[in-house]
Amino acid sequence: MDLTQILHNFFAPPVPFFFIGMIAILLKSDLEIPDQISKFISMYLLMAIGFKGGVELHASGINREVALILIICSLMAGIIPIYCYRILRFKLDVPNAAALAAAFGSVSAVTFITAGNILDGAGIPYGGVMIAAMALMESPSIIIGVILYRKYNKKADHGFHLNFTELLREACLNGSIVVLLGSLMVGLASNEHGMKIMEPFTGGIFKGMLSFFLLDMGVIAGKRLGALKSAGWFLIGFGIFIPLLNAVIAIGLAYFLGLSPGNAFMFTVLFASASYVAVPAAMRVAIPDANPGIYVPVALAITFPFNIVVGLPLYYYLVQCIHA
Amino acid sequence: MDLTQILHNFFAPPVPFFFIGMIAILLKSDLEIPDQISKFISMYLLMAIGFKGGVELHASGINREVALILIICSLMAGIIPIYCYRILRFKLDVPNAAALAAAFGSVSAVTFITAGNILDGAGIPYGGVMIAAMALMESPSIIIGVILYRKYNKKADHGFHLNFTELLREACLNGSIVVLLGSLMVGLASNEHGMKIMEPFTGGIFKGMLSFFLLDMGVIAGKRLGALKSAGWFLIGFGIFIPLLNAVIAIGLAYFLGLSPGNAFMFTVLFASASYVAVPAAMRVAIPDANPGIYVPVALAITFPFNIVVGLPLYYYLVQCIHA
Amino acid sequence: MDLTQILHNFFAPPVPFFFIGMIAILLKSDLEIPDQISKFISMYLLMAIGFKGGVELHASGINREVALILIICSLMAGIIPIYCYRILRFKLDVPNAAALAAAFGSVSAVTFITAGNILDGAGIPYGGVMIAAMALMESPSIIIGVILYRKYNKKADHGFHLNFTELLREACLNGSIVVLLGSLMVGLASNEHGMKIMEPFTGGIFKGMLSFFLLDMGVIAGKRLGALKSAGWFLIGFGIFIPLLNAVIAIGLAYFLGLSPGNAFMFTVLFASASYVAVPAAMRVAIPDANPGIYVPVALAITFPFNIVVGLPLYYYLVQCIHA
Amino acid sequence: MQNNIKRIEIITDAIYQSRLIKLLDDTGIPGYTIFKDVAGKGLKGEKDGHGLGSGFKNVYILIYCELELVKKLTDAVRPVIETFGGVCVVSDAHWIIHN
Amino acid sequence: MQNNIKRIEIITDAIYQSRLIKLLDDTGIPGYTIFKDVAGKGLKGEKDGHGLGSGFKNVYILIYCELELVKKLTDAVRPVIETFGGVCVVSDAHWIIHN
Amino acid sequence: MQNNIKRIEIITDAIYQSRLIKLLDDTGIPGYTIFKDVAGKGLKGEKDGHGLGSGFKNVYILIYCELELVKKLTDAVRPVIETFGGVCVVSDAHWIIHN
Numbered sequence A, B, C: 001m002d003l004t005q006i007l008h009n010f011f012a013p014p015v016p017f018f019f020i021g022m023i024a025i026l027l028k029s030d031l032e033i034p035d036q037i038s039k040f041i042s043m044y045l046l047m048a049i050g051f052k053g054g055v056e057l058h059a060s061g062i063n064r065e066v067a068l069i070l071i072i073c074s075l076m077a078g079i080i081p082i083y084c085y086r087i088l089r090f091k092l093d094v095p096n097a098a099a100l101a102a103a104f105g106s107v108s109a110v111t112f113i114t115a116g117n118i119l120d121g122a123g124i125p126y127g128g129v130m131i132a133a134m135a136l137m138e139s140p141s142i143i144i145g146v147i148l149y150r151k152y153n154k155k156a157d158h159g160f161h162l163n164f165t166e167l168l169r170e171a172c173l174n175g176s177i178v179v180l181l182g183s184l185m186v187g188l189a190s191n192e193h194g195m196k197i198m199e200p201f202t203g204g205i206f207k208g209m210l211s212f213f214l215l216d217m218g219v220i221a222g223k224r225l226g227a228l229k230s231a232g233w234f235l236i237g238f239g240i241f242i243p244l245l246n247a248v249i250a251i252g253l254a255y256f257l258g259l260s261p262g263n264a265f266m267f268t269v270l271f272a273s274a275s276y277v278a279v280p281a282a283m284r285v286a287i288p289d290a291n292p293g294i295y296v297p298v299a300l301a302i303t304f305p306f307n308i309v310v311g312l313p314l315y316y317y318l319v320q321c322i323h324a
Numbered sequence D, E, F: 001m002q003n004n005i006k007r008i009e010i011i012t013d014a015i016y017q018s019r020l021i022k023l024l025d026d027t028g029i030p031g032y033t034i035f036k037d038v039a040g041k042g043l044k045g046e047k048d049g050h051g052l053g054s055g056f057k058n059v060y061i062l063i064y065c066e067l068e069l070v071k072k073l074t075d076a077v078r079p080v081i082e083t084f085g086g087v088c089v090v091s092d093a094h095w096i097i098h099n
């Protein structure tokens, strides 16, 4: 598979809808996907991908490689925020640095799903374990983010403070994780038959729903672009540099672990993407003095489109090179 | 088909999502299915099941058995509330007893659909007439509930009182019935071809949509569970005992009528389930001094999960025994 | 294909749902499709039809016939409002005449989609160009409507006035057009494979989604029917006469241009239908002193149902006669 | 500031909305504004906005009107609120622009 | 109670929301709150919230501001309301907490 | 008009709603009304209501209560507003009907 083939994959149905949405907003169109529809489709995508992951995990079984991937992903979800925090402190104060660092430790589910879609198009398989890994990467990054904040924040605390139980619940039990892990478990318990009856829903209409969702993501990212003017070059650079750095680390680790090309690619995407839904929601409560007008746009309007346009083809190409 | 097989059917895709939703809420997750999405999927399910019922009724034709089933179901929908009311009066006042009794006369569409799903999984057919019967059971139970209330309520009436036309409209023309009967009629008028072009919508994605809806039902039931603390043991017992009683009556009647196993099972589910959407909405207007904080949770947070977990397998088993 | 066959097509799944919705409202049922669901399904339909159109346009290529159809449709979208305005001025003031005239220059996407559905049922193909033409007909009618209003309106202008750039944006970049043209372009760029992976979404569930949407259209039209009492016979007559007049013009032109039966039929539907979503939204801003309580119901509660029930079969029949 | 008016707020079960609006229309008031999908808690317990029907939802209705109309209006609304529950509150306000 | 402020309420067609907000932003007011999907009835007839576009919907905007800003604000809003319809009402209130 | 009460309005991030409601419940107030999906602008920037989580949304809570409760209530709410941002405003009103 050469570069034109790769590029072609990016102009196949789902991805271009992201740009249609973004361009429409930049041209001041009134295009808007209703709020509840966004949530529905995002839950649908998590349910579908979770179920598929579970079925695949059922087929592959839980072996040593699977366990290793899960452990490494959880660890890295805690380590990434630490070096991100160090870098961000050059320009940001403690709360904003901690919140943004946490976002980069976690994963963008849509980037992950779009990456999976590319593999599907190319006929390259990847393991259900990667989906389980995605679910596991959220909590460590949230927890490390909050620990960094609490350790370095000098401002006197207000009366309102999450205790550790609340924090854990926020980190492990948000709706997205529940749907993803829940349907992963259902998939794991299902046999061939269960897979077949769910296929038209979790498989058949999947690309179309993903197209619709990417249209929405384009609209939302377009609306958040404005916030970047105030963010300045440092943050724009950060939103591009960190995915590249994390991708290099991931590709190295994947090679070292001997992952298959499909797994290596998805592994890279887990590291290189940043969360703009679940982690920001947790940060809102746990680090209230950080500004969501900073940490959301960096992950959503820089890193996300960067990964979709440049990152995914690049990571894919690099993974292919190494495995050739 | 033995017990393990039965149990396996209950862990196949749709049903476990109910428990994922409920457990998530009990663990205080913020999982929430947007309101309008709930309504959409519930209308979708009614449309799909109605259409399928119509197509099957078209195939079977309207014969003596069909007419008999419709008549008996309508009658029972009026009789069940009467003995439920007697039992409930031991502990509840007139308005609450009448409203709750009405709920048990009618049917839970989701319980019915889940039951149909189990039959599908087991390859056992049931007639489209059962779906028509479901639609017919709502009005009698509402009307009898209101009659009981008006007859026994001693409190002076306020200025606001539904007249009989309004009551009938409330009982026969609510949105759910319109969608169910409407698409049943469309299905009845459709030929093979109509069936085929609708299949991906009414059939293909059905199990997935049902999974999503059961997730939502789990969330809603979880949120209503709290209300049961104040309800006390009498109502919890009632919510379990009445389905069992009605199921026994239904199984007897079905045997007596010589219904096929599939029809007998669905017939039992019609009797044993209780309405927590349409009837409560009507009660809200017709019996305003009843407390929805009582009649909704009994039907939704006790009888519904009881039927899903214990009832359906049990009724199924009993029906199988009798027909073996 | 004879008349019974045609009629049968109208009672096949999608269309009867419109009447179920409308009748339910006339009987005062509380049936209501949630707002955001309406928008979702309407965007879905535009995305699906746009994508299909693009794929077909890709297959056919952009030849002289295609260019000709696009040019004629754009022109007619500007000419129709002019003679409609003349007729409407007999009874209406300038703003209302201009706004209503603009609605008739443009197209009802749902009427168009329902028409396409009938052709599908009959196995008659039509070109993707017709879908591109639909997208092109909105802007000219809006612009001509506003020009008529500004030219003939004698009332002093208020401080609030759209400049031409704003007007153009309103006319060319509303959400519906963006989704339709965007997915048309994606379809155009897709190959066989892209088509195949999108099929379950854009094709499979299409009829079902259309059924659901027509149910909603029935509900909305039913609610707007009341507004017609005040509108009077002139407007009711107008809402029936103009489609017929435009259809005759369209059928003549189509014959003259040598269009295929499928294209001729869709061409006729473009001329004969009137917009009740996009154009009214633009009129609201550009002609604020026109009354949406007039121009929406005429297009939605008269012309739309007229076209669905009488118009489509009639146009179809006429097109068939000419091509026989 | 001239142009004193009253600001009437009504909150009750969403399920009674159409009945209430009909009563309001009958009093001849010139306008009202309706907020749907409103949650809350009151004497009749919690309305969390969850569930399928509109069983656990409120509707909030806002009416600006002349002082003279207040009595007529509240008399019309009273039986609904007294039968079905809810609140009705009045406060002072001023028209600034009313086209 | 100290800290008197004014409470300004604006109701108009949802379709004009973005224009109105732009005008508000230009006056330099520090904050406002927007309620979408509001139905109602007024001089321009019923807005039942149904239909596809936002043609039959209102938007309700709530602004707390100092007395001095009221005139500037209503002057900015007036042309929109006068062209497109709607109401603007003011009443008295007090800050309790404003972070 | 007799039966004077206070009308308290609280606007803050939607994400803190459940915490705030818990605090309100603890003060023992008899009722409140919640408007979800509210957008706006304030010191913490724009909340346009867009996006997936409730990150860019507000919640608006309306409470009618006796004068005596106002202090207790605002004391309970203050730490949330001061930590997380938002506004709390009070004005005068009168019960008309309260069933």
Ligand SMILES: Nc1ncnc2c1ncn2[C@@H]1O[C@H](COP(=O)(O)O)[C@@H](O)[C@H]1O
Pocket (backbone or CB within 6 Å): D011, D012, D013, D039, D040, D041, D042, D043, D044, D045, D046, D047, D058, D084, D085, D086, D087, F030, F031, F032, F033, F034, F062, F063, F064, F065, F099
């Ligand atoms: N004191 C109050 N302040 C604000 N809203 C209230 C109050 N009391 C009742 N409500 C609203 O009115 C609805 C119905 O009240 P009730 O019939 O008393 O349960 C409640 O769900 C609340 O939304």
Ligand SMILES: Nc1ncnc2c1ncn2[C@@H]1O[C@H](COP(=O)(O)O)[C@@H](O)[C@H]1O
Pocket (backbone or CB within 6 Å): D030, D031, D032, D033, D034, D062, D063, D064, D065, D099, E011, E012, E013, E039, E040, E041, E042, E043, E044, E045, E046, E047, E058, E084, E085, E086, E087
């Ligand atoms: N007297 C009123 N009280 C409350 N809301 C009103 C009143 N008059 C108008 N409105 C609101 O303002 C919207 C637009 O008003 P109008 O332009 O007069 O039709 C209406 O749909 C109502 O929601």
Ligand SMILES: Nc1ncnc2c1ncn2[C@@H]1O[C@H](COP(=O)(O)O)[C@@H](O)[C@H]1O
Pocket (backbone or CB within 6 Å): E030, E031, E032, E033, E034, E062, E063, E064, E065, E099, F011, F012, F013, F039, F040, F041, F042, F043, F044, F045, F046, F047, F058, F084, F085, F086, F087
């Ligand atoms: N002056 C104001 N008038 C109306 N609403 C306000 C005002 N200031 C703040 N708000 C609302 O309170 C929310 C949170 O405020 P803040 O924390 O200051 O950003 C804003 O998004 C607005 O919805």
Ligand code: NA
Pocket (backbone or CB within 6 Å): A080, A103, A104, A105, A106, A107, A270, A271, A272, A273, A274, A275
């Ligand atoms: Na990451």
Ligand code: NA
Pocket (backbone or CB within 6 Å): B080, B103, B104, B105, B106, B107, B270, B271, B272, B273, B274
């Ligand atoms: Na029953």
Ligand code: NA
Pocket (backbone or CB within 6 Å): C080, C103, C104, C105, C106, C107, C270, C271, C272, C273, C274, C275
């Ligand atoms: Na036309």
